[in-house]
Amino acid sequence: MTYRVAVVCLGNICRSPMAHVVLEDRLERAGLADRVSVASAGTGDWHVGQPMDRRAAGPPRR
DSSP: OOEEEEEEESSSSSHHHHHHHHHHHHHHHTTOTTTEEEEEEESOSTTTTOOOOHHHHOSOOO
8 A cells, every 4th residue: 555645835845845855755764665655735826836945955965
């Protein structure tokens, strides 16, 4: 069985994408990445097509 989790905020450029990244990381560490699908969304449409805000993305990964 695959579980699906959606994280939602207002514009989908900061809070929900940040939660998406963190949740996927924790699922990977727990060995559950293949059992849980994560998606993020916004309730407003003014940021459609824009990437995650760079401040929410955190420092670059190495």
